[in-house]
Amino acid sequence: MQSRHTKQLAAFLAVGACALPLAAMAQSIGYGNVSGGSGSGGSARGDDVSAGDSSAASERGERAGRGGRNSGSRGVRVTPYIEAAQIVTAELSPGDDTLTYSMVAAGVDASIQGRNNGASVSLRYEHRFGWGRARDNSTISGIANGYTTVAPGLTLHAGALAARTRIDNEGGAVLSPLDLGNDTVSQTYSVYAGPSLTTHAGPVAVNANYRIGYSKVESPDAYVVAPGQPAVDVFDDSVSQSANIHAGVKPGQVLPVGLGAGASYYREDISNLDQRIENFAARADVTVPITNTLHVVGGIGYEDVEVSSRDAVRDSSGVPVIGPDGRYITDKSGPRQIGYDVSGLIWDAGVIWRPSRRTALEAHVGRRYGSTTYYGTFAYAPNPRQALNVSVYDNISGFGGQVSRALEGLPTDFEVVRNPLTGGFGSCVASVEGGNCLGGALGSVRSSAFRARGVMASYNLNFGRTSAGVGGGYDRRRFIGAPGTVLAQQSGVVDENLWVAGFLSRQIDADSTVRADVRANWFQSGSGTAGDGTVIGATASYYRNLTQRLSATAAVGVDGIDRDAPLPDQWIASALLGLRYSF
Secondary structure, three states: OHHHHHHHHHHHHHHHHHHOOOOOOOOOOOOOOOOOOOOOOOOOOOOOOOOOOOOOOOOOOOEEOHHHOEEOOOEEEEEEEEEEEEEEEEEEEOOOOEEEEEEEEEEEEEEEEOOOEEEEEEEEEEEEEEEOOOOOEEEEEEEEEEEEEEEOOEEEEEEEEEEEEEEEOOOEEEEOOOOOOOOOEEEEEEEEEEEEEEEEEOOEEEEEEEEEEEEEEEOOOOEEOOOOOOEEOEOOEEEEEEEEEEEEOOOOOOOOOEEEEEEEEEEEEEOHHHEEEEEEEEEEEEEEEOOOOEEEEEEEEEEEEEEEEOOEOEOOOOOEOEOOOOOEOEOOOOOOEEEEEEEEEEEEEEEEEEEEOOEEEEEEEEEEOOEEEEEEEEEEEEEOOEEEEEEEEEEEEOHHHHHHHHHHOOOOOOEEEEOOOOOOEEEEEEOOOOOOEOOOOOOEOEOOEEEEEEEEEEEEEEEOOEEEEEEEEEEEEEEEOOOOOHHHHHOOOEEEEEEEEEEEEEEOOOOEEEEEEEEEEEEEOOOOOOOEEEEEEEEEEEEEEOOOOEEEEEEEEEEEEEEOOOOOOEEEEEEEEEEEEEO
16 A cells, blocks of 8 residues: 555655656636635635636735624734623523623734735634533634745745534534534634645646644534434544646637646645545646637546545444544554555546626536545625625545635635624625635534535625625535444545525724624534524624723623524524723
């Protein structure tokens, strides 16, 4: 096995070296990328061996500030703040508990947007002091993504995520969880970094990048759906790495068509049962211009994808042993077992349509991972104040790698949409750039590797005193488990996650703003133990500036989880009164 992967790495380097004097950038239409301002290299497909457009977005819009205020998208903005609030939560079903908290929080919202640098950060620490039976708890939540130019053509990208999620229904996870003091709440962390290179060798355009990411789920125990049922092996942590290179010339520079070559390598090491994902691919592509704005593209190549793991330690009766953290103990002395092994020819064909700097469509169909694949993107920004973005993806990954990919795909100019009652951020960020939703990536926290297919879309607008946004998507994961291991029982299981979130904000006058947020998440597990689960929530909030730096907040909300038997439905109502001081 080791010799085969050594040969793959050698082939990767060889293709990269040969591609330099070759030709071909598949995307040769001379417009900037309207769907991402950072050129972060995020791919709808995940393992991108086709040419990518790394140019910066030609349009950068204003962002909707807290309460709908506008802030320019250029320059530096840093706003530290402290908060204090009183919160009451009333359980409507299945019980009638009422809990009261005193909350204090500190955070910072920052944005840097310039010619050679771009980044947005939102970080918040919150502690709740429980009254009576309510328990104290602390939460760290934040999201950041950005890039800096190290040298002409060379940029360094990095991002990080800290999110609180609730685990339910066979490993389904949702953001902004209900909090009644139970143990199904976990903390998810993710971070990635890496360089991107864009240069030329004569007429040949060369694009290359490398990313390394780390993700961690802090869950005190494996999640048990119901008494007597087996525990869900919750993801622990993983390290993911990816490298891509592509080189080529545009149509008309050397030949009437564009020709190109590229290669990619992806690896993810998951701590649970020592799982490993390796994916090598290389291909050549051609671009045929039909008109100045419409090109037909195609490619053919080779891939080798392998997913392997070890079994769990078993007792004298053959029962897998679970450690004190609720996860299976890995039998490191046992042999590595292959759960997925596909190699052979890959191909795809598609179109690239860019009629203007404000519209971009890319759609592909082909064969990969041993079956038919679809992927593509659509971005439409009719003006600097609104944007529509759609992405279709298909990849093989683990939970950590999927979160890192979603984080990398975020824009660098965004405003975090936070729940006023929980302090956590929602599924999407507010931005007129693309790739700005995380709901699909956080859909399931099973430890097993999987093939993910899905679509996500978002629309954001900012017109004067009114700002709004809506995002949604569908994520389907088919899990992979090696025969003869404890993961075999999850092999072929399909989890589906459908989610939507939206907000509407209106500035009443110079000092007052009202806002409404809604969210829904439908999770269906293929295991069949817990059935379907639906999470629904809505909040209404009012913001009032008391002085230049001091503001008051009042908010009410309802959140609920509708589940199939044997688990009961759960609904709570919450209310908050608070003050914020911004420095």
